[in-house]
Each structure stands twice: as C-alpha cells, then as structure tokens.
Amino acid sequence: MADFLNLVRNENMKIYYRVRTWVMSAILLVLPLAMSIIGRFVDDSPNMWSYVMLESGLMTMLLSIFAVVMAADSVAGEFSNGTIKLLLIRPWSRNKILLSKYLALLCYIVLNLAVFFALTLLLNFVLFGGGDSGSSIPSGWSPFGYVTAWYGLNLIEMAVVATMAFMISSVFRSGGLAIGLSIFALLGSGIISSLLSLIDKPWIDYVLFMHFGLERYLNAGELFRGHSLGFSLGVLAGYYVLFLALSWYVFNRRDVAA
Amino acid sequence: MERHGGGAEPVVRLVNVTKRIGKRTIIDNLTFDVPPGEVFGFLGPNGSGKTTTIRMMVGLMRMTSGEIYIKGRSIRTEFEAAVRQVGAIVENPEMYKFLTGYQNLVHYARMLPGIGKRRIDEVVELVGLSDRIHDKVKTYSLGMRQRLGVAQAILHRPALLVLDEPTNGLDPAGIRELRDYLRHLAKHEGTTVLVSSHLLSEMELMCDRVAIIQQGRLVDVRPIRRDAGAEKLEILFEVDRPDTASEVLDGVVLRTESGGIVVTAGREETADINARLVAAGVRVYGIRTVTKSLEDQFLEVTGGGRIG
Known part of the structure; x- marks a missing residue:
C-alpha cells in the first residue's frame, strides 16, 4: 500500500512541479480577492453571502476548466511526450498506474475546491462581516449550510466532467479533444438541455447534459422536468461509472506503439 | 534452433512470437534465445519489426500468439515479476522535461523497491551527469538525455538491459562512450544487453552475437568474431x-x-x-x-x- 502511494506521489510531482499548475491556482486566488476588494469600496450595501455566491459561481467554472485541462493532460500528455513508455515498463500493472493518475487528479480538484471554499468565506467575512444574507441565499437555508451544499454538488459535477476528460484522454490519447469536448459539455449543457427539452421523448431524461447544474435543486420548487436530485445523481453516477470503465478498459488493452 | 552451450538459462526466450495487426503479420513466428552476459544485437532494416519485438518484450504491446519469457517469467501472465528484471530505453529516452534529471530519477526509483538516494547518486556518477543532474531536462542535449535514459534503465540493476536504437542522434563520441559502457556492463556486472539497430557497423563493434530479422522473420543468429x-x-x-x-x-x-x-x-x-x-x-x-x-x-x- 505504501508502495502504491509512491505512484500517487509521482503523479502529484508531475502536477505540482509545473508552473502551469501554480498559475492556475494563482488566478483562483487573485480573482476573488480583487472582486471583493473592489466591491468593498464601490458597493453601497455590501453583503458577505452575495459575494461568496458570486465568486463561487465564477471560480467553480474556472476550476472546472483547470480540472479538465489536468485530466486531459494526465494520460494524453504521457503519450504525446513519449514518457508513457518508460512509465509502463515498471513492475506495476496498468490498472494501478491509471488509478494513481486518477487519484492525483481527484486530489487536485478537492484540494483546490477546499482551499477556495475556505478562502472565499474567510475573505468575505473579514471584508464585509457576517450579517443578513439578503436575497442571495434561498429561504429555508442557513447561509453556511446552503454554500456547503452548493459546493458539494459542484464537486460532484466537477468530478463527472473531469472523469469525462480523463476518459477521452485515455481512449483517444488526445489532450486537445479531451479539453474541447469536456468544456463543450460544461458550457454547452444549458443550451443543449433546452434544445433537447423540445423533443418530448422519454430517453432525453437519460442524456448527460440534462443533469448538469445540480445546484438548481437547492432552490425548492424549481424542479427540472419533474426530476428529483436523486434521479439526476443516479444518472450522473451511471455516466461516471461508464467513463471509468471505458478509461480502464482501453488503457489496459492499448498497444503502446508510438 | 541454435542451442547455447554451458546450460546457462537464457535471459530472454522468445517462443513462436507472432504479432498481427489487422491482416498484416508484423512479426512472424519469431523464436530465439538471448544467452546471459552477452551484448546481443537485434539487427534488421527499417520496418523489419525490431521495435515491435522489443515493445512486446517489455509489455508495451501484446502478442497475438506465442510467449516471451524473461528469466523464465512470462511477460504476459507474470508481467510484474518479468519486467522487474528489465531496464529499457524504447526509442528516444523521453523524460519529463519540466522536471530536473534528478527528479526524473526519483520518479522511477519510487516505482521500484529498495532504491534509495545512495543508488541514485551512484548511477548519476556512473553516467557522468553529476554536474547537470539538478538542471531541468529541457536544457539537456540529446547526449545528456541519452545518459539520463541509461541511468533510469540501470537504476534497479536489471538482469536485462534493452536499448532500442540507442545510437540514434548521438555524435561519434557519444556512440563510442555508449558502446564502451555497454561492454563494461556485460563484462563486469553480468548484465545481458539487448540492442537493436539498423546500423550494421555499430552492431559489429558492440555485440557478441546478432539476430538478423527481416519482414518480421528471423533470418539468422550468428556470433561476431572478435579475435x-x-x-x-x-x-x-x-x-x-x-x-x-x-x-x-x-x-x-x-x-x-x-x-x-x-x-x-x-x-x-x-x-x-x-x-x-x-x-x-x-x-x-x-x-x-x-x-x-x-x-x-x-x-x-x-x-x-x-x-x-
């Protein structure tokens, strides 16, 4: 087991010894800082929770993109640099090597999200104080409870999108394709789901795009096509398992030829 | 097939190895042994299947049929045990360019049991990279990358060292150095070295024995006379x-x-x-x-x- 952790350490090394990673994280730190500080001076009636939600919305979007970039590069990058050959001729099964990559990716996402969650709460509490949440938090929720649930659902979505990118990266060995398709799924899901809604067929309830934007379930009474949160989570879980199965199956069988 | 005297168990044993991709037969019923402690050349024109065979030997590609044993362990069914005996550079020595040479070696050392800092330093010294080992690999010349490639391949003192086209892109001094080094490994450390190349003159200087393949078939295995x-x-x-x-x-x-x-x-x-x-x-x-x-x-x- 300790040996396997070495593989994860290796993958972490490949993530955190790159300048790129730190540039992304710096953006994630600087942007909310700037938004809150500017808000502190120009906003007439500032409210901690509205800034928390505003920044969180923007930053989770950015972090999703960064996570997709990481996931896409994780396997495809090793292929395009040729380093995959030296990685796979070690006394480790391909299953475990892929697992170490996947775990390192999940750690990156969770770590960034956790740091950002703490940062935005602390920052805005310091600048604006606690106080009334106004209209930024739906009624019936404590502000902290709502934000926590909101982050939880976003983490799930991010994991699904990153896993999709990881799968495309592993199956097609193309980082560009993985980034492109995943970001398209991320940003285009709203448009696609409203287009699909025009087709009144039962199968569209099982299309992946219909189930992004989980946080809308937090606003009670805004049920989408009559789905419950549980149903959406179930569908996402189905796709998640499918993505993982495809990644592992193809990676295990692949002839490393180039 | 050629039998090698002395009863020493061959380090690599290929038995009826065949690889088909679609309808094309890339490797056709290849059978030969690599005896221990030799520098064994694998010679053939471009496209003859050298690299494919080597990739099957280290588990990067699957065989369609047949079996490859490394020190008696099947690469197919006992991959981890078999590949533990092997160090390799497959084509170019591609390393993580954003890491230093040293970090690259740490990366590979972590994947193998019982390799500490001392062994890494020893290997760095051996390949003559001490001065530049803490620089990023992207600043390395091809020759230095080749040395780093050799370093990662011998970290765990493998019984078999596999080098695919190792002299590609090296200058004459680099080739000479590599050749001397491989002969040294075979002679003093008992490492069996398998080198592939299409450069005939190179193989002549480097190897004790060569297998010649063409269009995926074994043409001949012959010793090279030295004295x-x-x-x-x-x-x-x-x-x-x-x-x-x-x-x-x-x-x-x-x-x-x-x-x-x-x-x-x-x-x-x-x-x-x-x-x-x-x-x-x-x-x-x-x-x-x-x-x-x-x-x-x-x-x-x-x-x-x-x-x-």
Missing part, C-alpha cells in the same frame, strides 16, 4: 607483380586482383608468405585482411535488404 588471430582469414597482399607472386606461392593464392593477390591464411602463415614474396624479389606494399564485414553478411542473408 581474428585464431582463425584463417582472407588476406590481401598488395604487390607490384601479382602474376609473379602467384607463381611464387604456387597454389596458395585464392585469386589475383589488380595490384594484389588474395590468400587464405592464419597469423603465422601470413608472415611466412610475406617472407617468401620478399625473398623472390616481389615488392610488397601492404598486407590487410579482407574480412567480410557484417554489412556484407547482412546483405548476403537478407538478399540485398528489401524494405518490407
């Missing part, structure tokens, strides 16, 4: 009057060429023949062996080297 003194070779005498010389030697002469005669002779006989020629007043300008180079042998067995 010319023990056996009879074709010797060319450059002389002023070949006809006279051939009369003087009477029957020993193999053929007469313009400006010289060719005889078959051992070391001592060569000196005798020279003395007889000089005694007969024939002027001898030069004596040299006309060994068939591996290149000639190679072209001979592959029938001119069609590219398949």
